Amino acid sequence: MCRLFALTSRDPVSPMRAIDALNVMKEGHDGSGVGLFLSGLGGPWEELKEYPILSGIFTDAGLARMSEYMTKNGFQSKYSATFKPDVEPPVGTPKRGTYASIAFRIPDEWKGMTREQADRNLVQMRLDLRAMGEAEGDIMVFSFWPDTIMIKEVGDPLAIAGYLKLDREELYARHILAQGRQNTNYAINLYACHPFFIEGISTMTNGENTAFVPIREYLMSRGVTGYQGYQSDSEVFTHIAHYATKRLGLDISSYKHVITPMNDDEMRDHPDREFLSDLKRACRKLIIDGPNCIIGCLPDGSMFMAQDRKKLRPGVVGGNPELGIYGFSSEICGLNAAIPERDRTKDFQPMHLDTAIVGPDCREVLQCSQKDPLRQQL
Amino acid sequence: MLAERPITPATLSRKDLPWQIKWDINTCTKCGRCTSVCPVNAIELGVFRKRDVKPPMGLSAKPTTEFSTFYGIRQRTDPAYACIGCAMCNMVCPNNAIEPSRQYDSTTLQFQNNRGGQPRTRGGRRNNSESLLDQIKFIRISMLTDPALDAGRHEFDVRTLLGRVLSPEAEIKCFRENGWKPPVREIYPLVIGGMSFGALSPNMWEGLQMGVAYLNEEMNMPVRICTGEGGCPPRLLRSRFLKYVILQIASGYFGWDEIIHAIPEMKEDPCAIEIKYGQGAKPGDGGLLMWYKVNKLIAAIRGVPSGVSLPSPPTHQTKYSIEEAVAKMIQSMSMAWGFRVPVYPKISASSTSLAVLNNLVRNPYAAGLAIDGEDGGTGAAYNVSMNHMGHPIASNLRDCYKALCVAGAQNEIPLIAGGGIGKHGNLAANAAALIMLGASMVQIGKYVMQAGAGCLGSEKDRCNVCNIGVCPKGITSQDPRVYRRLDPEKVAERVVDFYLSFDTELRKVIAPLGRSTSLPVGMSDALGISDKDAADRLDIKYVI
Ligand code: SF4
Ligand code: SF4
Numbered sequence: 001m002c003r004l005f006a007l008t009s010r011d012p013v014s015p016m017r018a019i020d021a022l023n024v025m026k027e028g029h030d031g032s033g034v035g036l037f038l039s040g041l042g043g044p045w046e047e048l049k050e051y052p053i054l055s056g057i058f059t060d061a062g063l064a065r066m067s068e069y070m071t072k073n074g075f076q077s078k079y080s081a082t083f084k085p086d087v088e089p090p091v092g093t094p095k096r097g098t099y100a101s102i103a104f105r106i107p108d109e110w111k112g113m114t115r116e117q118a119d120r121n122l123v124q125m126r127l128d129l130r131a132m133g134e135a136e137g138d139i140m141v142f143s144f145w146p147d148t149i150m151i152k153e154v155g156d157p158l159a160i161a162g163y164l165k166l167d168r169e170e171l172y173a174r175h176i177l178a179q180g181r182q183n184t185n186y187a188i189n190l191y192a193c194h195p196f197f198i199e200g201i202s203t204m205t206n207g208e209n210t211a212f213v214p215i216r217e218y219l220m221s222r223g224v225t226g227y228q229g230y231q232s233d234s235e236v237f238t239h240i241a242h243y244a245t246k247r248l249g250l251d252i253s254s255y256k257h258v259i260t261p262m263n264d265d266e267m268r269d270h271p272d273r274e275f276l277s278d279l280k281r282a283c284r285k286l287i288i289d290g291p292n293c294i295i296g297c298l299p300d301g302s303m304f305m306a307q308d309r310k311k312l313r314p315g316v317v318g319g320n321p322e323l324g325i326y327g328f329s330s331e332i333c334g335l336n337a338a339i340p341e342r343d344r345t346k347d348f349q350p351m352h353l354d355t356a357i358v359g360p361d362c363r364e365v366l367q368c369s370q371k372d373p374l375r376q377q378l
Numbered sequence: 379m380l381a382e383r384p385i386t387p388a389t390l391s392r393k394d395l396p397w398q399i400k401w402d403i404n405t406c407t408k409c410g411r412c413t414s415v416c417p418v419n420a421i422e423l424g425v426f427r428k429r430d431v432k433p434p435m436g437l438s439a440k441p442t443t444e445f446s447t448f449y450g451i452r453q454r455t456d457p458a459y460a461c462i463g464c465a466m467c468n469m470v471c472p473n474n475a476i477e478p479s480r481q482y483d484s485t486t487l488q489f490q491n492n493r494g495g496q497p498r499t500r501g502g503r504r505n506n507s508e509s510l511l512d513q514i515k516f517i518r519i520s521m522l523t524d525p526a527l528d529a530g531r532h533e534f535d536v537r538t539l540l541g542r543v544l545s546p547e548a549e550i551k552c553f554r555e556n557g558w559k560p561p562v563r564e565i566y567p568l569v570i571g572g573m574s575f576g577a578l579s580p581n582m583w584e585g586l587q588m589g590v591a592y593l594n595e596e597m598n599m600p601v602r603i604c605t606g607e608g609g610c611p612p613r614l615l616r617s618r619f620l621k622y623v624i625l626q627i628a629s630g631y632f633g634w635d636e637i638i639h640a641i642p643e644m645k646e647d648p649c650a651i652e653i654k655y656g657q658g659a660k661p662g663d664g665g666l667l668m669w670y671k672v673n674k675l676i677a678a679i680r681g682v683p684s685g686v687s688l689p690s691p692p693t694h695q696t697k698y699s700i701e702e703a704v705a706k707m708i709q710s711m712s713m714a715w716g717f718r719v720p721v722y723p724k725i726s727a728s729s730t731s732l733a734v735l736n737n738l739v740r741n742p743y744a745a746g747l748a749i750d751g752e753d754g755g756t757g758a759a760y761n762v763s764m765n766h767m768g769h770p771i772a773s774n775l776r777d778c779y780k781a782l783c784v785a786g787a788q789n790e791i792p793l794i795a796g797g798g799i800g801k802h803g804n805l806a807a808n809a810a811a812l813i814m815l816g817a818s819m820v821q822i823g824k825y826v827m828q829a830g831a832g833c834l835g836s837e838k839d840r841c842n843v844c845n846i847g848v849c850p851k852g853i854t855s856q857d858p859r860v861y862r863r864l865d866p867e868k869v870a871e872r873v874v875d876f877y878l879s880f881d882t883e884l885r886k887v888i889a890p891l892g893r894s895t896s897l898p899v900g901m902s903d904a905l906g907i908s909d910k911d912a913a914d915r916l917d918i919k920y921v922i
Contacts, residue, residue, distance in 0.1 A: 208520070208892070210518075210520065210891055210892035210893055210901075211893070211896070211898070211901065212903070213900065213901055213902060213903040214788075214898070214899060214900040214901055217783045217788065217900060218783075218786075218788060218789065220783075221783050221784065221785070221786030221787075221788065222786055223786065243546075247546075247547065248546055248547065248550055249550070250550075260895065261895075263533075263535060274553075275553055278544075278549050278552075278553060278559070279546070279549065279550075281539060281543050281544075281549070281562060282543060282544050282545065282546040282548075282549035282550075282789070283546050283789075284539065284543070284789050284896060285788065285789040285899075287895055287896040288895075289892055289893045289894060289895055289896065290892070291892075309894075309895050310527075310894070
């Protein structure tokens with residue numbers, strides 16, 4: 001089963017802290033892969049917050065094709081953090097080429113565009129590049145978005161970390177999602193590796209989503225650029241989070257009302273019952289049946305954890321408000337390893353109605369229950 | 379047989395009949411019960427004369443001839459009175475001295491079924507025992523990553539929506555602006571499909587209604603029953619039980635006067651209105667209630683003279699185009715109840731189902747689409763319609779569901795599938811397969827009659843005389859001498875029983891798939907079939 005670990009911190013930290021936590025939880029996964037999402041980047045990226053960063057893996061030919069494509073679209077590279085391993089890869093990891101994160105300057109013609117249009121265009125460019133790469137096998141892109149880097153590779157997380165030198169300062173970040181293990185329900189494929197990303201929203205999941213096929217069909221029919229791919233049954237969680245927050249304009253505490261609505265009894269004396277039962281009907285196709293633990297990060301840097309209704313996957317949130325660091329882990333041992341200096345009695349394990357949210361200020365774990373009045377009034 | 383009996387082209391011997399009566403002279407007590415119960419007068423009391431030649435001992439004396447007479451049961455060979463294999467004779471015989479047996483190699487009666495230039499009409503099932511639904515297997519059984527649930531103890535939410543569901547965007551907009559929301563009912567996914575009060579006997583109808591009320595009020599299962607065309611008894615219209623009823627209207631408008639007049643006095647809104655454009659057993663035809671069954675009561679409820687046949691006109695007799703017809707009917711029915719009641723059309727599965735569906739997608743008042751496959755039907759229909767017309771339900775439903783997926787409306791217009799569900803008794807498996815192919819709910823008719831009231835009809839052309847008012851079980855007869863055989867209380871009990879067992883079996887299917895909080899509508903990755911072409915057509919896995 002996948003092991004998940006996420007860190008959110010006021011100051012940038014090394015992704016190695018998350019990788020080490022994964023390593024502690026290693027008994028529970030087979031070390032078949034690793035995926036990293038980094039945002040709130042530190043180091044050289046602090047100055048480049050507005051510039052979309054393209055992260056992916058390229059062969060030399062792929063690099064050339066990519067820059068040709070970018071130039072054609074009026075994008076100029078501004079800064080890049082590329083890494084080409086010069087040693088032999090660990091067992092099971094293919095030799096791929098350059099792991100690159102490149103920040104681009106947006107062309108002047110884009111200035112007149114609305115925010116939504118520009119965002120959609122960025123997603124479309126990522127999809128175009130992905131399609132180009134799938135045709136030739138020379139380009140793989142995981143994200144193209146400001147202040148975001150994603151790295152994915154097949155192999156043991158710790159070995160990959162050493163191979164790709166993930167403790168480099170240019171990878172320090174405030175918000176880190178890390179997942180260990182490759183896709184096991186479907187074919188091995190880097191695009192199937194968590195976390196998944198769309199327009200600043202990233203999530204990763206544990207377990208298996210039994211409602212995958214109907215949800216995938218539903219999302220794909222929504223007409224949203226970027227709702228595609230689905231090499232993994234967990235990618236839909238990212239897109240549901242995107243759909244609920246960006247398309248429907250709901251607050252993240254309502255995410256759980258979409259994926260695991262309350263039953264009639266629980267809803268009976270809820271102050272927002274009318275809206276919630278309407279929402280349940282309208283979003284019926286998005287109900288998940290789990291078992292899943294979902295950890296995600298939003299564009300503003302808030303992080304959250306939620307469970308399916310059966311709560312057959314564990315998850316714990318804990319941290320230290322003084323140090324301004326919180327961890328989200330699928331196992332307590334992972335959290336112990338990453339943030340030993342915390343008050344363990346304050347650790348929170350969300351149950352079937354709860355969503356745990358830590359804001360970008362990293363001061364407290366906000367515990368939302370579905371039984372609470374909605375945070376956001378429509 | 380008399381020696382001078384004429385032999386004409388239509389003369390049949392017993393050997394020509396598919397159903398043969400085996401009668402045992404030794405155990406028969408000659409009580410006459412079998413002949414009095416036989417619905418088609420296939421057997422009669424007979425007097426038989428027997429000649430015995432007695433050769434005496436010795437050479438000189440001449441042999442003598444003795445005549446004896448005995449009484450027994452004779453099977454008639456007139457095609458009009460051919461035995462239908464219902465086995466009522468056996469049911470009433472105190473000694474099991476008589477029973478029908480099927481003779482598969484005799485096909486001769488088929489050529490004599492159409493008498494006086496009239497093709498045969500009958501009630502009952504399509505005479506075809508194949509079932510694609512039975513071939514579908516549930517192959518996605520969670521073992522490791524996703525633990526299977528306990529079907530017996532886990533909490534399951536087996537509910538579905540009937541009514542136009544707004545898209546999430548529209549729903550939020552509607553909530554913000556306090557706009558009009560189409561009515562939606564949350565119901566149990568197994569619906570009792572339209573069988574009219576004219577087609578069923580009063581006892582059968584009452585039993586069904588009682589069973590449904592019990593399931594709703596005592597078992598907490600929101601089961602719904604559709605009336606079929608022909609109106610609804612006035613007392614039910616004015617009772618609180620109306621909320622469990624889907625009222626059907628068809629092109630004959632039979633009984634609608636009564637319903638419209640009752641609107642001001644209705645305590646509850648009906649669950650929904652179903653507009654019937656077609657049904658699986660007689661696609662393209664209207665309904666047909668033959669004169670045998672139009673007694674005084676039925677005539678009063680339908681608002682017609684008694685003793686006349688009541689064919690509903692074919693689909694669009696009063697209408698100019700299907701678009702217009704569907705839109706107008708839906709709108710006026712919605713309006714009649716102040717837009718508080720979901721209104722949806724029912725069509726027979728056909729190659730034009732998609733066109734109807736496309737139409738509904740753009741109609742904000744359309745509450746769903748019921749599709750009835752070729753296997754459906756109990757009411758009177760021509761042999762040729764029942765056996766040779768119509769579209770199988772699985773692929774038709776699948777096409778419609780996929781079209782909805784493309785339009786992004788698959789949560790918005792519920793599809794109701796019917797036709798051949800549980801025809802071999804596998805009700806839960808067939809229903810689950812259709813749900814995973816994309817149906818929001820399924821409807822059954824014949825199964826209710828078979829399981830709820832012991833209907834004798836089968837896929838082998840057994841019984842199937844529902845149309846002529848002689849139903850030996852009293853299910854589809856309007857003759858009190860016959861329908862008093864049926865105890866409504868017992869029907870209600872059986873309906874409750876089979877619903878509860880269906881519920882358990884459905885959970886047994888969906889629990890290992892890991893589904894409990896929502897019905898697995900469209901979960902086609904769970905299905906497999908060992909027929910390559912069927913797998914491709916239905917877009918499910920091919921497994922052998
Ligand atoms: S089986 Fe039915 S139809 Fe045939 S003789 Fe017996 S009662 Fe009559
Ligand atoms: S038992 Fe009655 S309802 Fe069933 S097939 Fe015979 S006549 Fe029809």
